[in-house]
Amino acid sequence: MNSDLRRRLPILLTLLLMPLAQADTQSGTQWRVTTTMTGMGMSLPARTTEVCSKGDEQDRPTPPSSNPDCATTEVARSGNSIKYSVKCTGKDPMEGVGQITYGKDQYTGNFNIKTARGDMSMNYQGQKVGPCTGNEANGAAKMQAIQSQQKAVQAQQSQYQQAVAQGCTAEAEAAPNPYGFMDKLHTGAPRCADPAAKQSYCTHFQSYKPFTGQREMQTSMANYAASNPMATPYSDSLKLCGLSADAVHAKLCSTAEGDNEFEFLTKECPTQLQAIAARECAGRSYTSVGARYRGICSTYATSSGTTASSNAAATASSPPAAADAAKDSVKDKAKSVLKGLFGR
Numbered sequence: 001m002n003s004d005l006r007r008r009l010p011i012l013l014t015l016l017l018m019p020l021a022q023a024d025t026q027s028g029t030q031w032r033v034t035t036t037m038t039g040m041g042m043s044l045p046a047r048t049t050e051v052c053s054k055g056d057e058q059d060r061p062t063p064p065s066s067n068p069d070c071a072t073t074e075v076a077r078s079g080n081s082i083k084y085s086v087k088c089t090g091k092d093p094m095e096g097v098g099q100i101t102y103g104k105d106q107y108t109g110n111f112n113i114k115t116a117r118g119d120m121s122m123n124y125q126g127q128k129v130g131p132c133t134g135n136e137a138n139g140a141a142k143m144q145a146i147q148s149q150q151k152a153v154q155a156q157q158s159q160y161q162q163a164v165a166q167g168c169t170a171e172a173e174a175a176p177n178p179y180g181f182m183d184k185l186h187t188g189a190p191r192c193a194d195p196a197a198k199q200s201y202c203t204h205f206q207s208y209k210p211f212t213g214q215r216e217m218q219t220s221m222a223n224y225a226a227s228n229p230m231a232t233p234y235s236d237s238l239k240l241c242g243l244s245a246d247a248v249h250a251k252l253c254s255t256a257e258g259d260n261e262f263e264f265l266t267k268e269c270p271t272q273l274q275a276i277a278a279r280e281c282a283g284r285s286y287t288s289v290g291a292r293y294r295g296i297c298s299t300y301a302t303s304s305g306t307t308a309s310s311n312a313a314a315t316a317s318s319p320p321a322a323a324d325a326a327k328d329s330v331k332d333k334a335k336s337v338l339k340g341l342f343g344r
Contacts, residue, residue: 028054030132031061039120052132060102061126086111091157093188098122116188168192172200175210177217177233178240184229202241206248208256208264262296273300 031051037044053061069090075083081101088094098111105128113120171180171192180192181201192198204210214234221231238245253269256262257276265273273296281289281297289297 028052028058028132030129031126032129033124033126035122035124037120037122039118050129051126059128061107086113164191165194165197168194168197169200172197173204175201175204175207175214175237177214177230178205178237179230179233182236182240184236198240202237202243205237205241206243206251208252208259208261211248211252212264212268260292266296266299 029052031053032048033051034046034048036046051061069092070086070088073085073087075085075097077083080103081099083097083099085097086095092115094113094115096111096113098109100107100109106126108125109123111122111124113122168180168191178201181190181198183190192201205214214237218232218234221228225231234245237243238248249268252261252264253272256265256269257272265276276293276296277300280293281300284297286294286297
């Protein structure tokens with residue numbers, strides 16, 4: 001079960017029932033309403049509340065209309081049934097359609113809800129209890145209990161929002177992929193919708209490990225790109241942040257030496273690597289090379305001798321005299337490379 005939906009279900013249910021609870025102070029007909037809700041494989045326990053309904057339709061209560069951020073619209077009537085739609089805005093946007101059917105001293109209904117995080121279904125039934133004034137002896141206690149519950153839900157919602165914000169901050173700093181900051185699955189909204197979190201993500205994406213890590217991940221997932229909408233994190237990050245891959249790469253190469261990112265420099269920046277080798281390695285013995293550059297000088301010397309080493313393999317099938325001459329040539333080339341770098 002999605003942990004996000006697990007937290008949101010009680011909140012949404014309470015918001016939907018809020019007008020029914022507030023009606024408890026009014027006079028008319030007392031109804032006992034039992035409500036259940038399910039969503040994505042999870043079922044909430046049945047909840048029962050008593051409502052004092054008034055007015056011309058107190059014997060045929062209207063469907064629950066949710067909180068002030070929601071609007072309920074009657075769609076159609078047929079016999080004892082009414083179809084209706086609900087649309088909510090605000091922090092918990094949702095929309096849905098439902099139906100309520102009236103019988104003798106009772107009614108039943110259902111409501112199917114669509115939210116950015118998943119679909120849910122609510123079923124409810126009401127049973128007529130008798131007359132009420134809204135001023136029964138336990139009315140104040142009921143209202144106090146309802147208000148306490150509403151405060152608890154608000155606190156839960158606040159804690160949930162704080163947890164989401166903290167998670168988005170950590171995700172932005174690590175920048176493993178962009179999918180918390182974009183609606184790739186078309187659910188209606190990204191999980192991390194704060195523009196500041198998105199900006200932080202884009203800043204951290206333009207650093208050495210996230211930039212190369214996402215590119216390597218995308219390359220390794222190339223065979224799944226058609227079937228997996230999240231198989232292109234590198235391209236999606238560039239698009240999300242409005243960046244050019246060449247521009248980011250050039251910037252990182254220009255700062256890699258100053259940031260001591262020599263692994264990135266060796267793999268990604270041949271022009272800068274060659275300039276450093278000429279400046280710090282050429283004509284010097286290994287011990288005279290500065291400690292900071294010894295590793296990169298050795299790596300560069302090894303990579304520069306690669307071609308000569310590969311040529312040596314080609315002499316294996318040559319006649320003995322020709323093979324010996326080729327080996328001597330390879331040795332001379334390797335010595336030349338090392339002498340040029342370390343003065344040996």
